[in-house]
Amino acid sequence: MHHSFKQFSAVILGLTLFLGSCSKGEHSPEPEVPVNTKTALKISAGVGFGNILTDQRGFALYFFAPDANGTSTCTGSCESVWPVFYAEDATLPANINIADITTITRADGKKQTAFKGWPLYYYASDTKSGEVKGDGVGGSWFVAKSDYSIMLAKTQLVGANGKNYTADTKEGNGISDYLTDAAGRTLYAFTPDTYNVNTYTRADLSNNATWPIFESEIINLPSLINKDLVMQITAVGKKQLTFKGHPLYYFGPDAKRGETKGVSVPAPGVWPILNLSSPVNP
Structure with missing residues (x-):
């Protein structure tokens, strides 16, 4: 009898401990702490460059x-020279849209x-937080x-006809410099436009889908672009950016970043791309 009581007590004690542990697990779960296995993305102050994208240490990142x-x-x-930046499970600043952060496989x-579709890199010569030695290289x-208005x-250049073009609007192979929006979509000028005057877009916007007005505020520009070259005008009630006096447009059929189909429509030279060498619109 005494032996049976000891066994019974042991069972009761074990059951009590078991239930206690279950109760603790149900009502007081251990918090899940996200593990940042690589590095975080953040906005930091770059000496002489204002707010820039960096890793968690403050090391500058580049496009x-x-x-x-x-x-x-x-x-x-x-x-x-330009090591790859990869942030797995990155912690994002509150003012960055998570949709702007993607991962590509090289x-x-x-x-x-x-x-915003631009792969991110370090610069090997940046040896400490806040340094921005790589800006403008080459x-x-x-x-x-996070807030460029336009990019280079x-x-x-490949036209809608599948032919290759150069920045001088001629057929040919060669790498050309040209303006895009912050997400890499090509920007164009309309040759008949005059200085800071949009002569293309109809008041009823019936042709805006084909060559949409590039609507933007002037926020930040790449360092190679003088701020005096970019202005904002009002065209048919929309705020349109201009570059060297050329109102800027998209080409509707450019379905994705990097496409330059507009350079051949309706003929080369009617809707040219723009770059630092483009003349000022007369």
Whole structure:
């Protein structure tokens, strides 16, 4: 009898501990702490550059103009100077739209974080927080910012007819510099426009879908673009940016970033791209 009581007590004690542990697990779960296995993305102060995108240490990140179509083109020896930035499970600043952060897989199989479709890189010569030594290098590298109004791209121009063009509106192979919006969509000028005057868009906007007005505020510009070259005008009630006096437009059939179909429509030279070498609109 005494032996049975001891066994019974042991069972009761075990059941009590078991139920207690279940109760603790149900009502007081351990909080799940997200593990940042790589590095965080944040906005920091870059010396002389205002607010820039950095990793969690404050090291500057960069965009590469030839990456306009969203594909990383910096490989091999280029990558040794401009290392890839990859933020797995990145912690984002409150004022950044999570939809602007994506991950791409490079041709070499590595993953890379992109912002508004621009793959992000470090610059090997930046040795401490706040340094921005890589901005403007080769006319192709720009410190990453969350609020550029326009960007500079460098790719082969390909018209809607499938032919290759150069910046002088002629058929041919060659990398051309041209303006895009912050997300890499090509911007065009309309040759008949006069200085800061949109002569294309109808008052009823019936043709705006074909060549949409580029509506934007002037916020931040790449360092190679003098702020005096960019203005905002009002055209048919819309705020349109101009560059060197040329009102800026999209081409509706450019369905994705990096496409330049408009350079051949309706004929080369009618809707040219613009770059730092473009003349001021008379």
